[in-house]
Amino acid sequence: MSRNRFLAVLLLAVSLVCGPAAPPAGAWGASAHMMLTTAAVDRMQGPVGDFFRANRHFLICYSILPDSWWGSPELLGQLPKGLENPAGTNGPKELGRHHFAEDEEAYAESMPARSEARVVPLDRAQALEVFRKHVEKHGQEALDRFRRQNSWFKGGLAELPAAMLEKAGELPWVIDERVNDMAAAMRSGNWVRAMLLATVLAHYVGDAHVPLHTTVNYNAQFHPNPLLKGLHQRWEGRIIELRKAEFRKFLRELIRSARTPPAKMPSDPGALRTAVFEMIADTFSLTDDILRVDDELLAHAGALGASPQPSKDRPDSGAYTPEYFRKFYERLGPGIKGQLGRSVERITSLWGVAWERAGRPQPPTGNVETPPLVVIDFRNDRIVPYQPDRN
Ligand SMILES: [Zn+2]
Structure with a gap:
């Protein structure tokens, strides 16, 4: 599938399920990114946690910004100043920055002795x-081959x-x-910038926990059962929308019970x-199971001749019934919850790493002035x- 087609499929999938003000989804849908950032803000300890909680809506609002960098490049000029992509890679170049294909053939070829079929850590030049x-x-x-596929x-x-x-992806x-x-940003005392980068980091770390963001078969497009196609969006977006209250409750309880x-x-x-x-390889290890389960769930629908694509007005039509x-x-819900929980732990942990590297500076107390909150x-x-x- 071409990159543009991939983009179109994602955008279509999201337009089917989200309200009019929904941003495009790149990995976890918008709801999941916002839920994750909310939970991470509540889980964060120390003075940075207090500061983030005092400014929680800035962090929640902009947790979906990185998907706008690739999904809506033509609108970025209208965003308030200060929200620019730090890598300057808007449009298609940003798309590959939200995933990493663990099973990419060139990596397998280069590492015959790699342990447990995992990509060994590389820097960008080595890759x-x-x-x-x-x-x-x-x-x-x-x-x-590359031209045929792209x-x-x-x-x-x-x-x-x-x-x-x-x-193949640049996520790590x-x-x-x-x-x-x-x-x-923390070291230089620019705390608004630090918050923006914190929520942007949370977005990418969340993406690293979506199994279909760690494989070349990212939309189940190579699976022999064509009904599986679109599994990407069903796993990370549609089911979260349908069961938002349950997923949210799960995260709230996780934070409350964390000792x-x-x-x-x-x-x-x-x-x-x-x-x-390692984190990405762990995520990748979940893919086979997800494909197997979805194939089982759809076997019956396939036998009845259901169409793979839901209709625009009825996202639950076709094979994908209530x-x-x-x-x-x-x-699959328990596995999704597991990945949401792991995301929250890794996000807060990486915020802590950044703070330690900055020399543990004291953030401002309370609410600070930020760019206006828009989506x-x-x-x-x-x-x-x-x-x-609020729902
Ligand atoms: Zn993304």
Whole structure:
């Protein structure tokens, strides 16, 4: 599927399920990102926790901003100043920054001895080298295949390794960069900037817990059962919308019953990179099960000849009936809750790493002045005021 088509599928999927002011979803849908940030703000300890709680709506509102960077690049100029993408990668270039394909062939090829079939921690230059070697080995064949799968790609062999790296995803390095610049903002006393980077970091860390963001088969598009296609959005978006109250209650209780501080992630840059790659590999290990369960749930619908695509006005039509979603929640809900809970722990832990690296500076007390709170209403191509979600 081409990158543009991937984008179109995601946008369509979201337009089917969200209200008019919904932003596009990139990994967890908008509701999940907001829920995660809310929970992480409540879970965060120490003075940074107090500061974040005093400014919670800024953090919640902008937890979905990174999806606007790729989903609505034409509207970004209308956003208040101070919300720019720190990497400057708006549009398609941002898309690959929200995932990492653990099962990408070039990685497997480069690491015959890797343990437990996991990608060993690499920096970006080492990853690029992996793709360079892959292109060297497969030459024209690699180029033809990549072009077939990515009609947007107009480059040749020289541009191929970088394009392949981008397509396979850059999530581990993006997390690294955001921890660093969040620390830098705290160190320089720019607390509004630190908050923006904190919620942006929370977004990417949340994405790293979505199993279909860690595989080349990101939309179940390679599964023999065509009804599975779209599983990505059903797992991270639709089911969260349908069972919002339950997921929210789960997170609230998790925070309330937490007796210990979040498990620490290492502050040392090398050790942290290893931990981030481990985190993504753990997420990836859940994919097979999710595909198997969805295949089981849809086997019956397939036999009845149900259509894979729901109709625009009825997202629960086609094979994806209310009964299907009831079973989906029953079978896959516990795993989704597990990933939401792990996300909250990792987000707060990484906020703590940034604060430690900054030298534990004292944040301001109470509410501070921030850019106005707005969200992108992408269906109507406009910016609208943020409304706290109270349902
Ligand atoms: Zn995303």
